[in-house]
Amino acid sequence: MKLRNTLLGLCLILLMGSCSSNKTVLPYFTDLTETHGSVPKGSFELTIVPDDELVINVTAANMEAVEQFNVPYQRTRTNDFNNAGNGTLESQIITSRNNAISYQTYRVNEAGFISFPVLGKLHVAGMTIGQLALFLEEKISAQVINPMVTVELVNFHVNVMGEVASPGARLVNRERYSILDALADAGDITPYGERKNVLLIREENGERVYHRLNLNDSESTLNSPYFYLRQNDVIYVEPNKIRQANAKVDQDKSFKLSMTSVIVSAASVVASLIIALFAK
Known part of the structure; x- marks a missing residue:
């Protein structure tokens, strides 16, 4: 009896250990036990990379002076990127900010260049959005007084x-x-x-x-x-391990059900053949 109780106790301990090892800690940041504190903030500025699509808009007090630097708007289909319909990925991205009108975009090529009106080919890969805006303002200021440039990444x-x-x-x-x-x-x-x-x-x-x-x-x-x-x-x-185990059980059940169906079908065919032979 004593040996039996000991074995039962060991089994329970092993079972509890197995269950606890499969548990997932649901809360985030369980190490934050204090009521307040601070954590250093890192940099979030994006660096432009090949295949980025940029919207670049140039303004100034004299808007006629900057017209040559702005590509005309284009009208396109409306789509919601996060609930995409049948539209192309590009149209979904470009029109996501505006339901009616989209900007012409500048795609960064594999070498990191864009083709910009008047200024020609510009290497922009490796710059941040802010750095590109300042770079263009400096270039355009040679022809326009106090230009202001805004840059937006639209396919992030x-x-x-x-x-x-x-x-x-x-x-x-x-x-x-x-x-x-x-x-x-x-x-x-x-x-x-x-x-x-x-x-x-x-x-x-x-x-x-x-x-x-x-x-x-x-x-x-x-x-x-x-x-x-x-x-x-x-x-x-x-x-987690619980989800993986459940998925394996479901797969095993599906396999067994499929095998049972095959066996029943085969048995039915054999039975039909036997009945046909005896009927003759």
Whole structure:
């Protein structure tokens, strides 16, 4: 009896240990136990890269003087990028800010250049949005008094995949956009998502690099150079062990059901053949 109780106790301990190892810590930043504090803020400025689409608008007190630097507007179809219909990706992105009229955009080519009216080919890759605006103002000021240039990146989007409520591509309409913003826009991580091992894939210097973020740890996440997102970033929230186990059970059930169906069908065919033989 004593041995039996001991064995039962060991089984319970093992079972509890197995269950606890499968648990996912649902809250974010569990290390923030104080009621207040501060964390250093990193840089969120975007650097222009090849394949970016830019809207550039030049204004001045004398608008006639800057007309030659502004490309005329174009009218195109209206689409919502985050709920895309049958429109092209470009039209979805360009018209997302305005339901009727879209700007002509400048696409940065693979070598990092754009073709700008009057000024010709300009190398812009590696600049921030603000740096490009200042660069153009200096160039244009040789012909126009006190020009003002605004630059906007219109195809900044990220992809959120895995265990989130609403996976998919997300169009971003501002430079300051963090991984927390992306997860919020995707409806947050589901209870089956692994918060301590979120994968981020980024294109840097012609390569795809990846980094894993632990959203239970505030210091490593908020101080990470991957906290603020960049163009074409991919965020993947992997399923926890419970979700993976459930998926395996569902697959096994489907396989067994399929095999049962095959066996029943085969048995039915054999039975029909036997009946046909005896009938003769």
